[in-house]
Amino acid sequence: VHRFYAPDITAGSRIALPAEEARHATRVLRLKAGAQVVVFDGRGLEYVARIEDVSPTSILVAAIGAHAPAAEARVPVTLAQGLLKSDKMDRVIRDAVMLGAAAVQPFLSARTELPRAVLRTQGRRVRWERIALSSVKQSGRAVIPPVHDICEFGDVVRLDGGARYVLVEPAAAPEMASKGIASFRDQPPPQRAIIMVGPEGGWAPDELQLAVSSGMVPLTLGSRTLRADAAGAAALTLLGFLWGDR
Amino acid sequence: VHRFYAPDITAGSRIALPAEEARHATRVLRLKAGAQVVVFDGRGLEYVARIEDVSPTSILVAAIGAHAPAAEARVPVTLAQGLLKSDKMDRVIRDAVMLGAAAVQPFLSARTELPRAVLRTQGRRVRWERIALSSVKQSGRAVIPPVHDICEFGDVVRLDGGARYVLVEPAAAPEMASKGIASFRDQPPPQRAIIMVGPEGGWAPDELQLAVSSGMVPLTLGSRTLRADAAGAAALTLLGFLWGDR
Numbered sequence: 270v271h272r273f274y275a276p277d278i279t280a281g282s283r284i285a286l287p288a289e290e291a292r293h294a295t296r297v298l299r300l301k302a303g304a305q306v307v308v309f310d311g312r313g314l315e316y317v318a319r320i321e322d323v324s325p326t327s328i329l330v331a332a333i334g335a336h337a338p339a340a341e342a343r344v345p346v347t348l349a350q351g352l353l354k355s356d357k358m359d360r361v362i363r364d365a366v367m368l369g370a371a372a373v374q375p376f377l378s379a380r381t382e383l384p385r386a387v388l389r390t391q392g393r394r395v396r397w398e399r400i401a402l403s404s405v406k407q408s409g410r411a412v413i414p415p416v417h418d419i420c421e422f423g424d425v426v427r428l429d430g431g432a433r434y435v436l437v438e439p440a441a442a443p444e445m446a447s448k449g450i451a452s453f454r455d456q457p458p459p460q461r462a463i464i465m466v467g468p469e470g471g472w473a474p475d476e477l478q479l480a481v482s483s484g485m486v487p488l489t490l491g492s493r494t495l496r497a498d499a500a501g502a503a504a505l506t507l508l509g510f511l512w513g514d515r
Numbered sequence: 516v517h518r519f520y521a522p523d524i525t526a527g528s529r530i531a532l533p534a535e536e537a538r539h540a541t542r543v544l545r546l547k548a549g550a551q552v553v554v555f556d557g558r559g560l561e562y563v564a565r566i567e568d569v570s571p572t573s574i575l576v577a578a579i580g581a582h583a584p585a586a587e588a589r590v591p592v593t594l595a596q597g598l599l600k601s602d603k604m605d606r607v608i609r610d611a612v613m614l615g616a617a618a619v620q621p622f623l624s625a626r627t628e629l630p631r632a633v634l635r636t637q638g639r640r641v642r643w644e645r646i647a648l649s650s651v652k653q654s655g656r657a658v659i660p661p662v663h664d665i666c667e668f669g670d671v672v673r674l675d676g677g678a679r680y681v682l683v684e685p686a687a688a689p690e691m692a693s694k695g696i697a698s699f700r701d702q703p704p705p706q707r708a709i710i711m712v713g714p715e716g717g718w719a720p721d722e723l724q725l726a727v728s729s730g731m732v733p734l735t736l737g738s739r740t741l742r743a744d745a746a747g748a749a750a751l752t753l754l755g756f757l758w759g760d761r
Contacts, residue, residue, distance in 0.1 A: 339738040339739040339740070360606075367739060367745060407742060408741070409738070439585065439655070440655075450756065490752075494613075494654050494655045496609075496613060499610055499613060502749075506749045506752045509737060510697070510737070510756075513697075
């Protein structure tokens with residue numbers, strides 16, 4: 270069944286799909302009046318809907334019943350990701366949304382490998398939001414998690430986010446007695462959580478000190494070193510499993 | 516510390532690095548005689564080594580001590596992956612190796628979206644082996660897991676592999692009472708395992724029937740639909756966690 274995003278849909282409503290969704294429905298999928306689809310509002314509600322009218326520029330749909338989207342994670346987890354090159358960052362956002370992240374917060378840090386000039390390039394935000402929406406549609410979620418504006422390392426460390434973790438390499442910080450994720454099994458889930466993943470070059474020593482002195486808990490995910498564009502996905506997979514779905 | 520692969524290295528030996536490794540060491544990293552590196556044999560042993568001699572065409576290293584590689588998974592898990600387009604398959608192999616897979620087995624199935632003509636293209640195997648080696652080096656493993664030749668769906672189903680799972684979508688096969696991974700918590704780990712992940716289009720109904728009648732256990736990983744190129748990584752992450760490292 271094809272899924273569409275329409276922020277205005279409510280129970281029993283009859284609405285036009287947003288322009289991009291309508292274009293996809295007509296030009297790519299070639300759906301006709303009478304077809305049944307699923308339409309979600311991006312905030313967690315989703316409906317069975319019928320296409321009532323198709324014109325070259327718009328599609329009218331009527332919500333005709335309730336539909337259960339994929340469960341949201343019981344504990345909202347924000348993935349704070351040190352900025353990576355374009356295609357890697359795309360992957361991070363695609364995976365994070367699929368794996369149930371509540372939000373993605375890109376940030377700059379000492380070892381960010383992108384020249385600051387690149388950061389002034391327009392269009393990044395629009396691209397990320399498009400990727401997030403596409404991953405929401407594919408994964409069956411009805412909530413579109415926000416991809417926040419790029420911020421600085423110091424801003425992430427200061428976020429007030431429930432349980433707060435900073436991912437470290439297995440061998441990177443033995444003196445910090447980094448906590449393995451296995452120790453989570455016996456603890457009750459937090460209200461919400463943030464997990465901070467560094468860029469390719471990892472953390473500068475003073476960053477890690479600052480994170481820890483700000484109350485973030487160093488966390489490792491087993492004995493192998495995970496790539497920067499894959500570590501957040503592994504963390505979200507494990508935390509989602511340990512803390513369960515709603 | 517830079518890590519190199521040299522299948523001939525043994526305790527106390529003095530050997531030449533393989534040509535490609537030597538090229539990387541001299542041309543990219545510009546290492547000189549006297550530098551300390553780590554050299555692993557691809558079968559699980561790894562040494563601290565000193566570069567003894569550097570010439571334009573070769574590098575001699577001497578194993579001067581033991582070194583502990585990243586722990587291998589306690590339960591060897593083979594990821595059988597329905598063949599995906601080139602870049603997606605690259606990602607699958609890179610991630611699987613990083614996440615500790617014991618082997619990768621690509622296979623063709625009813626919904627494989629690649630034309631068979633593409634499959635006759637040479638070079639795929641060499642490319643995959645290069646990706647696997649690169650991921651081994653990056654992740655800190657000292658075992659290079661094999662990437663097997665492409666086989667058919669029916670071959671995978673007939674593999675004798677300990678615990679055998681076929682990954683299904685959350686909503687795909689309710690009538691099969693697919694087993695959530697949470698039910699693994701209370702069971703002892705198997706000796707070894709295979710997890711089978713379909714291509715983008717998923718399983719044909721008769722494939723799923725055949726897998727199940729061959730004794731494979733349908734498995735879901737939570738309530739969201741995972742992309743074909745990301746599902747194996749999520750499964751390996753969870754199984755690795757549940758079954759622990761050696």
